[in-house]
Amino acid sequence: xxxVTQTPRNRITKTGKRIMxxxxxxxxxxxxxxxxQDPGLGLRLIYYSFDVKDINKGEISDGxxxxxxxxxxxxxxxxxxxPNQTALYFCATSDVNTRGEAFFGQGTRLTVV
Amino acid sequence: AQKITQTQPGMFVQEKEAxxxxxxxxxxxxxxxxxxxxxxxxxxxxxxxxQGSYDQQNATEGRYSLNFQKARKSAxxxxxxxxxxxxxxxxxxxxxxxxxxxxxxxxLLVSP
Numbered sequence: 694x695x696x697v698t699q700t701p702r703n704r705i706t707k708t709g710k711r712i713m714x715x716x717x718x719x720x721x722x723x724x725x726x727x728x729x730q731d732p733g734l735g736l737r738l739i740y741y742s743f744d745v746k747d748i749n750k751g752e753i754s755d756g757x758x759x760x761x762x763x764x765x766x767x768x769x770x771x772x773x774x775x776p777n778q779t780a781l782y783f784c785a786t787s788d789v790n791t792r793g794e795a796f797f798g799q800g801t802r803l804t805v806v
Numbered sequence: 807a808q809k810i811t812q813t814q815p816g817m818f819v820q821e822k823e824a825x826x827x828x829x830x831x832x833x834x835x836x837x838x839x840x841x842x843x844x845x846x847x848x849x850x851x852x853x854x855x856x857q858g859s860y861d862q863q864n865a866t867e868g869r870y871s872l873n874f875q876k877a878r879k880s881a882x883x884x885x886x887x888x889x890x891x892x893x894x895x896x897x898x899x900x901x902x903x904x905x906x907x908x909x910x911x912x913x914l915l916v917s918p
Contacts, residue, residue, distance in 0.1 A: 726906065733815070735897065735910035743904075751905070781849060785906065792858060793839050793901030797851040 696720050699784050699798035706774050706805055714769045714801050716784030722796070724789060725767040727751075727759060730781040730800075739782075742767055743789075774805040808833045808902045812909035819888045820917055826873065827883040827912045829898035835859075839901040840881040842870070845911075846894040854896075857881055888916045 697718045706712050716725065723744050728736040728751075738751030740759040748761055756778060760768045771778055784798040809832040819825040831840060842854040857865045857872045865872045873882040885892055893916045899908040 728908075733910065735812075736899075736908040738905055738907075741905055749904075783851065785851075787901070787906065792856060793906070794841065794853060794856065795843075795851075795899070795901075795906050800849045800851075802849070 695799065697784060697786055697796050697798040699782075699801050701801060702799060703802045704804070706803070708775055708805055710774050712771045712774055712803070714771075714782055714784075714803070716767045716769070716798055718765050718767075718784075718786045718796070720786050720788070720796055721764070722786040722788045723764065724787045725761070726783075726785045726787075726795075727757075727767070727769045728783045728785065729753070729778075730783060736783065739769065771803075771805075774803075776805045779803060779805050808835070808838075808900050808905075808907040810898055810900055810907050810909040812898055812912050814912045815910070816913045816915070818915050818917065819885075821890060822887050824884060824886045825888055825914065827885070827896050827898075827914065828880065829882055829909060830878075830880045831898075831900050832879060833900055833902060835903055840872075840874075841899050841901065842872070842881075842883045843897045843899070844892075844894045845897065846891075851897075855883065885914075890916050890918065892916050 726741045727739040742761045782801045785795045811830045838859045844852045855867045
């Protein structure tokens with residue numbers, strides 16, 4: 694099994710719908726992140742969390758919310774999806790006590806129509 | 807604040823030749839770490855190589871090496887003897903105190 698698992702892997706949804714992307718990890722890391730990837734823009738940080746009670750906005754948090762249900766689980770919600778939220782979404786973890794290598798989920802391809 | 811700059815949106819190289827992908831960084835942290843990842847068309851992110859700010863020697867991992875020039879704040883990835891399977895997007899990132907800051911990536915295409 695993968696260390697970081699994202700569900701779903703692919704999703705097509707309609708404008709205005711609420712959608713949740715889920716991420717779970719078996720690495721035991723405290724730090725978890727949500728990024729979105731768009732062509733030419735690289736990976737941009739949406740939200741990050743250092744532990745269950747510590748959640749922080751990234752550079753593009755508008756239109757998104759997150760929930761850290763447990764150390765191992767970090768969910769991203771789009772409250773009312775819009776077409777420009779069509780992107781590839783990545784969940785990642787890292788361990789502050791080591792060199793800080795990021796461990797990524799497989800990505801979720803989200804299309805908002 | 808950290809900033810990572812990858813100035814090459816796309817690079818072309820012929821099979822078996824070497825190629826250098828540029829990455830410059832800007833950070834105020836005295837202790838930092840720079841990583842390179844490869845993203846093939848399937849989308850997954852694959853770790854390639856790491857360079858710590860206090861490392862005395864340039865990192866190497868098989869055909870991958872880092873040309874780390876601290877004074878110039880650059881950590882360029884060198885791929886020797888390119889292979890067709892090296893065609894992918896490549897990202898540089900900095901392990902900062904709080905978040906992971908990525909460059910915009912370089913798309914490498916290897917031709918036969």
